[in-house]
Amino acid sequence: MNYSTIKKRFTVAGFAILAGSLLLGGCTKRFDEYNTNPFGISNEDLAADYKLLGQPLVQVQQDIYVAQPAWDTQLQQNLIGDNYSGYMASPTPFLGNQNNMTYALVDGWNGQPWADAYNDVMAPVQAVLKNAGTQYPVFSAWAKILRVEAMHRLSDIYGPIIYSHYGQVNSDGSITYDSQKDAYYAFFTDLDSALAVFTPLAQNANAPKTLTNFDQVYGGDFKEWVKFANTLKLRLAIRISLIDPTKAQAEGEAALANPIGLMTAPADNFNVNIGTFTHPLNTMNNSWGDCRFGAPLASYLTGYSDPRAPKYAVPATDPAVAGKVIGVRNGINIDAKGRYEGYSQPITFPNYSAANGAANFVQLMTAAEAWFLKAEAALRGWAGAGNAGTDYNSGVTQSFAQYGLDATAYLADATSTCAQYIDPKAITPGQNDITTGSPYLSTITIKWDNSATFAQKLERIITQKYISMFPDGQEAWSEFRRTLYPKLYPNVVNFSNGSIPTAKFIRRINFALSERNTNPNGVADAVKKLGGPDTGGTPLWWDVN
Known part of the structure; x- marks a missing residue:
């Protein structure tokens, strides 16, 4: 898909819709649907089968990571997190190769995550909370869990976001942003509120399955939702562990102490059923040719002789690299799509049978991640986390299990390391290579080593966590x-005019243009809360590296 098409579709379907909407507190393409009875009957009638409460949350689940259209997902995540994580790269030199991948941040792209979050998550959640009131606490609790899952991802793109002040218009017409710290604290409050409702239901075998008709992940199983909420809480606690260790430990230990526990096996994976929709990555990859496998991930898989490689990537077809799993390095000189079109593609998704029953799905959290979160919590001395090495081994084992693989031999490998990256198609020979001795080439091995340093143990945990979370590039x-793990490859080309230091990598995306145009006072305050200029080089609150 070319940039002109992306820009045209974004302008019509996203930017124009969002402009000005926050000031009305509506923030949704379909807000009226959720405040107007679509069936011509009363709210009381709808309450009998919960459609007024449940149907909006079907959309929310499928738009945390937008299921369709694919151009939307491309802007929401693929040209941001998927690329910056090293999971994927585009062979397409959008805008003459001056685009997000080369740190020339494109306003017309970077407002889409904001539009999606407020149009398709915050607005329907707000409607559900309003309609549920105190009469339907189950739906209120569920809405809060989904809101946290979506909005922490948004905050991890921009930093400060509108969360606790959503829908509250100030006297000057602005809406106040939460600092990222305040947003994260609000996330914990929402999860605690939801867990207080769901945990007793999960412990009651006779609890009514009120969510079943609308639940696109777990079929209305409260126990699975409690496991997910606990794991999400632990994810957020670990995320803030370097900047706010006391709060992080308290929240993490609370998640670990919940009687229902965390996700433990692939049947617990958070896979959103997208029904008959085509997975958006398949469209970007197979139809448009705009997406190829990322060089760093391919190098780890190759160096480790990782049995998961064929579950992730298709061997290259370009004669220069045919048969290899080789990715495209992000932020390089590209003259035309044809140069790298024959490098490895991501596999067609979904790439395995979901244990929890979804035939066609988007994966947003795995049990393997839960084990790696526990491993890091144990490394940091948190109560209830168990043993770091045991948790690490369980994380690798469960990642393999979701693909029907055995990790025994892999976990015993104490010698394999990340492979060098040699790019024979580089415009300037050798320019893209990452070879032995480079500070960007990891030397971490697979087998757990109790005698290793803290840093080595952390790198080992995060490297395997990184491999296991594919294809969710936002979280990676x-x-x-x-x-700063796993080790990734810095840009070769940097068009940020110095606002994003190459060696420090990109840290965030600038605030949405629609917000700068319609909520300038709110954005000005948000920049103060960010603590640095509104550029891709300013680190987020939890990002102390």
Whole structure:
């Protein structure tokens, strides 16, 4: 898909819709649907089968990561987190190769995550909370869990966001942003509120399955939702562990102490059923040719002789690299799509049978991640986390299990390391290569080593966590910024005019143009809360690296 098409579709379907909407507190393409009875009957009638409460949350689940249209997802995540994580790269030199990948941030692209979050998550959630009131606490609790899952991802793109002040218009017409710290604290409050409702239901075998008709993940199973909420809470606690260790430990230990526990096996994976929709990555990859496998991930898979490689990537077809799993390095000189079109593609999704029953799905959290979160919590001495090495091994084992693979031999490998990256198609020979001795080439091995340093143990945990979370590049990018692991490859080309130091990598995306135009006072205050200029080089609150 070319940039002119992206720009045209974005302008019509996203930017124009969002402009000015925050000031009305509506923030949704379909807000009226959720405040107007679509069936010509009363709210009381709808309450009998919960459609007024449940149907909006079907959309929310499928728009945390937009299921369709694919151009929307391309702007929401693929040209941001998927690329910056090293999971994927585009062979297409959009805008003469001056675009997000080369740090020339494109306003017309970067407002889409904001539009999606407020149009398709915050607005329907707000409607559900309003309609549920105190009469339907189950739906209120569910809406809060979904809101946190979507909005923490948004905050991890921009930093400060509108969360606790959503729909509240100030006297000057602005809406106030939460600092990222305040947003994260609000996320914990929402999860605690939801868990207080769901945990007793999960412990009651006779609890009514009120969510079943609308639940696109777990079929109305409260126990699975409690496991997910606990794991999400632990994810957020680990995320802030370097900047706010006391709060992080308290929240993390609370999640670990919940009687229902965390996600533990692939049947617990948070896979959103997208029904008959085509997975958007398949469209970007197979139809448009705008998406190829990322060089760093391919190098780890190759160096480790990782059995998951064929579950992630298709071997290259270009004669220069045919048969290899080789990705495209992000932020390089590209003259035309044809140069790298024959490098490895991501596999067609979904790339395995979902244990929790979804035939066609988007994966947003795995049980493997839960084990790696526990491993890091144990490394940091948090109560209830168990043993770091045991948790690490369980994380790798469960990642393999979701693809029907055995991790025994892999976990015993104490010698394999990340492979060098040699790019024979580079415009300037050798320019893109990452070879032995480079500070950007990891030397971490697979087998757990109790005698290793803290840093080595953390790198080992995060590297395997990174491999296991594919293809969710947003979460992988966040973890890289937090820990600087796994080791990734810096840009060769940097068009940021110095606002994003190459060696420090990109840290965030600038605030949406629609917000700068319609909520300038709110954005000005948000920049103060950010603590630095509104550029891609300013680190987020939790990003102390």
